[in-house]
Every structure is written in structure tokens, then in C-alpha cells.
Amino acid sequence: MNVPLKEKKLLEVKLGELPSWILMRDFTPSGIAGAFQRGYYRYYNKYVNVKKGSIAGLSMVLAAYVFLNYCRSYKELSESLLDCFASGGVSPDRVGLVHRLI
Amino acid sequence: MNENLFASFITPMMFGLPLVTLIVLFPSLLFPTSNRLVNNRLISLQQWMLQLVSKQMMSIHNTKGQTWALMLMSLILFIGSTNLLGLLPHSFTPTTQLSMNLGMAIPLWAGAVITGFRNKTKASLAHFLPQGTPTPLIPMLVIIETISLLIQPVALAVRLTANITAGHLLIHLIGGATLALMSINTTTALITFIILILLTVLEFAVAMIQAYVFTLLVSLYLHDNT
Numbered sequence: 001m002n003v004p005l006k007e008k009k010l011l012e013v014k015l016g017e018l019p020s021w022i023l024m025r026d027f028t029p030s031g032i033a034g035a036f037q038r039g040y041y042r043y044y045n046k047y048v049n050v051k052k053g054s055i056a057g058l059s060m061v062l063a064a065y066v067f068l069n070y071c072r073s074y075k076e077l078s079e080s081l082l083d084c085f086a087s088g089g090v091s092p093d094r095v096g097l098v099h100r101l102i
Numbered sequence: 103m104n105e106n107l108f109a110s111f112i113t114p115m116m117f118g119l120p121l122v123t124l125i126v127l128f129p130s131l132l133f134p135t136s137n138r139l140v141n142n143r144l145i146s147l148q149q150w151m152l153q154l155v156s157k158q159m160m161s162i163h164n165t166k167g168q169t170w171a172l173m174l175m176s177l178i179l180f181i182g183s184t185n186l187l188g189l190l191p192h193s194f195t196p197t198t199q200l201s202m203n204l205g206m207a208i209p210l211w212a213g214a215v216i217t218g219f220r221n222k223t224k225a226s227l228a229h230f231l232p233q234g235t236p237t238p239l240i241p242m243l244v245i246i247e248t249i250s251l252l253i254q255p256v257a258l259a260v261r262l263t264a265n266i267t268a269g270h271l272l273i274h275l276i277g278g279a280t281l282a283l284m285s286i287n288t289t290t291a292l293i294t295f296i297i298l299i300l301l302t303v304l305e306f307a308v309a310m311i312q313a314y315v316f317t318l319l320v321s322l323y324l325h326d327n328t
Contacts, residue, residue, distance in 0.1 A: 044134060053143045058132070062190060065128065069192040072114060072121065080106040 107274055111267065114194050126196045129183035152179070159321055166221075167328040170321075177206070178317040185266055185309030189302070198267045203259035210320045211255040218327025226327060258319060265312050269305045276301060 026034070047057035114121040136145050152175060159178075160171045181197060188195025196202050218226040230247040231240065276298045283291040 040131070048134070048144050049142045051142070058144065061132070062187075065187070066190050066192060069190075069194065072116065073110075073192055076106075076109055080109070083106075 107271065107278075110192075110194065110270065110274070111198050113199070122194070122196065125194050126184075126202075129180065129187060132183060133179065159317065163321070163325055164328060167321075167324050170324055173210075174317050174321055177210070177320065178313050181206075181262070181316055182310050182313035185313060186306070188266065188270065189305055189309060195266060195270065197262055198270065200259060200263045203262045204255070207255040207258035207262075207316075207320075211258065211323055214320065214323040214327045215251070217324075222327070229326065254319075254323065258316060262312050262316055265308055269301075269308055272301055273298070273305065 025031070043061075047053065047060065114125065133148060134145060136142075140146075141149070155178060156171055156175050159174060160168050163170070184195060184197050187193055188197070215226070230244050230251075232243070232247075235243055276294060280291050280294040280298055283294055
């Protein structure tokens, strides 16, 4: 049975066909919105919308939020780390701690 | 150190795109909707909490005031969730921005006051003069009451901004102090760390209380005017 390339899922696409598969994805606004909606419902139905949902469903979302915010402020944090180094306020072993949990 | 302290209050932009919009919209992801009678645990918990709060807050109003229930409940949920999310490491709290709090306070206050003036004009104007005032004092008192009315939205906004900003700043400062003290004197650092823990607990409480206070005051202004 020959399924057209456009309708194959990612794991069914052969390696040689990958670039053309990526280019054929729906990059219109409604397509991107649809992708976000599908992703959201996949996560929601797997971890939250279950009979005995636990705190893990919510915590994973919050952990991802923290991680994304850290990525966003990485540049500023490393610059302030350099300033701290130059003024002699922080010893080298405390390097990791200066990217502090605030 | 000083510049770093206020860096977390800068509006987040990435490649010139306003990331702040996404951050403001994020709490809505944590409140899913459902059409079922029996829901999953997250939604059940949220519905129970919402029912508790709405019963407590909307019971003082008459029918006309209770039409504001949806607005007030969304308000308390939004402010509460935004403040609590701001306590996570590295996150940005939109309610620290005065612009946003003014944007919430002024329309709500103005809506309540204008409703009062349109529907119960005499009673609304009567609010400017408390009962039993001695006659010579009347002009001064009317001026004072007018000022006190006009300052309500500003007070609402500034109260929320100042409380949340001050809390975040204190956490930054005491955290920095703990770090700096660790290489000098470990015992003092431990004491400072305990202070930091207590402060964080306080901040959790403040986050929720501020949401409550904001909404309660709007509800009171509404009660005066419906």
C-alpha cells in the first residue's frame, strides 16, 4: 500500500525522504496552531486527563517553564558572572552556584 | 550586583519579539476547561477552589453585582497564578510591571464607578459626604472624599506592584547575601538561608493574598455602586 509522502508520520519516513518531508509540512499559521494544539492535547491526555493524575503532570510543565526561562536569561547570568569574577567577589568553585536559583 | 538585581524586572524580549506576551498567556495553559460532570483531578481541584472563592466573594452582592462574578473570578485566578508562577526560579512576573497593574485596576474601578453614577446617581454622589458631618467642614470633606475616590485605582495598582516587586527584590538580596557569606562564615550563611526559606514561604502567602485583596477591593467598589 503506497501512502503519499505528505501523509506519512515522522517515524515512517525514510531517511532519504526526510528533507522533502520537512519542506512539505504545513507552515501556515493555522498549520502551526494545529501542531501546537495536537501537542498540547497529546500531553494533556497522557498525563493530566487520567483517572488518577498525579502532581507529576503539572510539575513537568512547570519544570519545562523554569528551564525555558533559564535559557532565556542565560546570557545575562553569564555576563553578571564575569563581572563578579572581575571584581573578585566569587571564588572559582562557586561558579555553578552563581547561576543561582532566583 | 546592583544592575543584576533589577535585571529580572526588564520586559523579556527575544530577537526583538515580545516574549512577554507568551509569558502572560502561560497561566491559561494551567487551567484546562472541561464539559464533563466528573473530571480529572486537576480540574476537580480547580473547580472546588473556584466555587469556594466565588461563594465567599459574591455572596455580599445583589443580582446586579453578581453579573460581575465571571470577571472577578478570572481576575483572582489570573493574579494568583501569575504571582505564584513568578516565584519559580528565573521566571518573569508580569504583575511587577506597573503598566499592567494600572491596565487592570483603572478599567475595573472606572467600570464600577460609572455603573454607580449611571444607575444610582444620587446615592453615588452621596458617598462624597459621610453622614453627620458638621456644616463648616463640608467643603473640605467633599474635596477629601473626591481625592480618596480618585486615588483608588492608583492605590490598587501600586499596592500590587510594590508588594510583589519588594518580595522578589528581598529574595534576590538575601539569596545573594547567603551566597556571599558562605565562603566567609558558614554559620551566618546558614542563618541567612533559614531567613530565605521563611521569606519564600511568606512570598507564597503574599502572592495569594495580593490577588485576593485586589479582587476584594474591586468587589467592594462594585458593592458601593450597585
